[in-house]
Amino acid sequence: MKVAVVLFTRDLRVHDHPALAASVRAAEHVVPLFVHDPSLPAGSNRRTFLDGCLSDLASSLRQRGGDLVTLRGDPVDCALRVAKQVGAAGIAMSADVSGFARARSQRLAAACAAEGVAFREFPGVTIAEPGSLRPGGGGSHYKVFTPYYRAWQASSLREVHGAPRRISLPEDMPKSWFATGDPDAVSGESAARERLSSWLTHLESYGDHHDDLAADRTSRLSPYLHFGCLSPRELVARVDGHAGAEPFVRQLCWRDFYHQVLSAFPDLRRRPYRPGAEDSWRDEPDALEAWKAGHTGVPIVDAGMRQMLQEGWMHNRARLITASYLTKHLYLDWRAGGDHFYDLLLDGDVANNYGNWQWVAGTGNDTKPYRRFNPLRQAERFDPTGDYVRRYVPELADIPGKAIHEPWKQPASTRRGYPSPLALDAK
Structure with a gap:
C-alpha cells in the first residue's frame, strides 16, 4: 500500500x-x-x-x-x-x-x-475489546463486575506496540491542513507519560489511600485515558510487577467493564439498565441548581461539586457521595446528574460516566441497588479532619476539626452565610 x-x-x-x-x-x-x-x-x-x-x-x-x-x-x-x-x-x-x-x-x-x-x-480504546469476553450460557455481556473481573484476569491481552520510529507523509500536501499547535500545551501524551512515571512511586500505597479525599493520592490519569493520551493496555503493562498494582488494575478493569456494558446496551445514557428499576424522581429545579453550584448545605457534597467546577475533575469517592446525595437524598433524576458531570469532567465519557451514575442510582449494574452513601458518615471516614472541605468551601474555614461536616450545629457567625442542608437523613 x-x-x-x-x-x-x-x-x-x-x-x-x-x-x-x-x-x-x-x-x-x-x-x-x-x-x-x-x-x-x-x-x-x-x-x-x-x-x-x-x-x-x-x-x-x-x-x-x-x-x-x-x-x-x-x-x-x-x-x-x-x-x-x-x-x-x-x-x-x-x-x-x-x-x-x-x-x-x-x-x-x-x-x-x-x-x-x-x-x-x-x-x-480499552484493554480487552468489548464483546471479547462473554459469560457462559450465551449471554451477550457480563452484567456483574466480579465475574467479569475474573474472566478479564484470565484472558490473554494483546501485545503492546512501540511508537513508530518514522512516519512519512506524501509529498505536496496542503499546508493549510496542518495546525500550528501550542508549544506550551500542558496536556497530551507527553504530560500523561511524565505523570505516570512520577506516580508509579506512589502505587504501593494506592490501595490504602486512594479514598483519602484530602490526601488526593489517586493517579489523576483518567482524563489522559479518556482522550487516549495513554494506552490502557500499556498502562497495565507498566504497573505489572509493581507492589500495590492489583487495586489500581481493578479500577482499569471497571473501565473495560462499562465499555462492554455500553456496547451491549447502547441506551445506557438515557434508559435504566435494569428493567423496572426506574424510580419516581422529583422535579425540583432549584434543588438541582443548588447541587450543581455546590450550595446544598452539606459540606462534603458541596466540596466535591466545587472541585469539579474549579478543576474539571472530582475525586472518585466524592463522585459517589455527590451522586448518591442527588439520587438517594434529593430524589432527583440520575440523568440530570450524569449530564452535568459529562459536561464538566475532563474524563467524562458515556460508558464510565453513565455506567457509574446508574450504579449509584440503583438502576444499573449494582447488585445492591438500594444502597446509599450517608454523606456525614462518608465525610467522617474519608475526610476526618475536614481538610478536603476547607480546600473547596472557604466559608467554613473557621470551623475546627470534623465539626465542619455539620456546620448547621455551629453559630451562624462562623458559617459566613453557608446554608442549611437541602435534605439530609441518617439512613
Whole structure:
C-alpha cells in the first residue's frame, strides 16, 4: 500500500496505537488526521484539554517525520476528502463503543466501500475489546463486575506496540491542513507519560489511600485515558510487577467493564439498565441548581461539586457521595446528574460516566441497588479532619476539626452565610 490515512478520535498518542502501528508497517506514507466535529458536544474544560492533546500529538508526529492534519467538519466527509486527495488506499481508526462512535464508523465503512477505499478498525480504546469476553450460557455481556473481573484476569491481552520510529507523509500536501499547535500545551501524551512515571512511586500505597479525599493520592490519569493520551493496555503493562498494582488494575478493569456494558446496551445514557428499576424522581429545579453550584448545605457534597467546577475533575469517592446525595437524598433524576458531570469532567465519557451514575442510582449494574452513601458518615471516614472541605468551601474555614461536616450545629457567625442542608437523613 502506498498511502494510508489514520483517523484519530479518542486515541491521541503515538505509543501503543495499533491502528497507527499497522498503517506504518503496511504503507509507504501515512497521513494522521483529526477532525473537529461540530456536532459532537464538548464542554469548555474538555475543549481546552483537547487542544493541548492535539498540539502534543502533532509535536510527537513531527519528531518522527510526520505531522497532524487537523480539519473541521463531518469526520466521514473529511476522511474521504483527504484520502482522495492523497491517493490513499485505506483508512484506519480505533474502534469505540458509544452510539455516536458506532454510527460514525458505520457511515465511514459504507462511504469507503462506495469509493473503493479499504477501511479497518483496530483495538486501543480499552484493554480487552468489548464483546471479547462473554459469560457462559450465551449471554451477550457480563452484567456483574466480579465475574467479569475474573474472566478479564484470565484472558490473554494483546501485545503492546512501540511508537513508530518514522512516519512519512506524501509529498505536496496542503499546508493549510496542518495546525500550528501550542508549544506550551500542558496536556497530551507527553504530560500523561511524565505523570505516570512520577506516580508509579506512589502505587504501593494506592490501595490504602486512594479514598483519602484530602490526601488526593489517586493517579489523576483518567482524563489522559479518556482522550487516549495513554494506552490502557500499556498502562497495565507498566504497573505489572509493581507492589500495590492489583487495586489500581481493578479500577482499569471497571473501565473495560462499562465499555462492554455500553456496547451491549447502547441506551445506557438515557434508559435504566435494569428493567423496572426506574424510580419516581422529583422535579425540583432549584434543588438541582443548588447541587450543581455546590450550595446544598452539606459540606462534603458541596466540596466535591466545587472541585469539579474549579478543576474539571472530582475525586472518585466524592463522585459517589455527590451522586448518591442527588439520587438517594434529593430524589432527583440520575440523568440530570450524569449530564452535568459529562459536561464538566475532563474524563467524562458515556460508558464510565453513565455506567457509574446508574450504579449509584440503583438502576444499573449494582447488585445492591438500594444502597446509599450517608454523606456525614462518608465525610467522617474519608475526610476526618475536614481538610478536603476547607480546600473547596472557604466559608467554613473557621470551623475546627470534623465539626465542619455539620456546620448547621455551629453559630451562624462562623458559617459566613453557608446554608442549611437541602435534605439530609441518617439512613
